[in-house]
Amino acid sequence: MAIKTVLRMGDPRLLEKAVPVAVFATPELHALLQDMRDTMAALNGAGLAAPQIGVGLQVVIFGVDANPRYPEAGPVPHTVLINPVLTPLGKEMEAGWEGCLSIPGLRGLVPRYKQLCYQGFDQFGNPIDRTVSGFHARVVQHECDHLQGILYPMRIGDMSRFGFVEELFPDNPPVAE
């Protein structure tokens, strides 16, 4: 178990496409997930993708407990999602604030599909198939973008809605990542 250094925007490894996991339930995969959980917890993140700690595999974790300070942001079940496939349901987009552990101190207003279906596997190879909307759908899209080498600023439509969190939200910053 270890807290890893999270790569920051500008590191070329964040722009690479991750490769699928071929074998599940291995000690290496369990160790990777423990490192990801430890790192996400230490940084109070809502999610983390393996490429953010320098591992180019299609592995993401996410989860948000209900928090009365952020009624619009959860809860999202704690999930391990491997080799994900996202299928938007409809074309409706919704703008929401995002942050990223690889872009500390900043937030941006990002359009995302409002509703989607996601499929993939957990660390044991059990299939996952969920239909989600709202903040849950946003978190999945943000994390899975990391597997394609996409960071949220690349998705911002209006760059005037991108800035330092203390300036944008002096009182109550939105959940990051």
Ligand code: NI
């Ligand atoms: Ni991120």
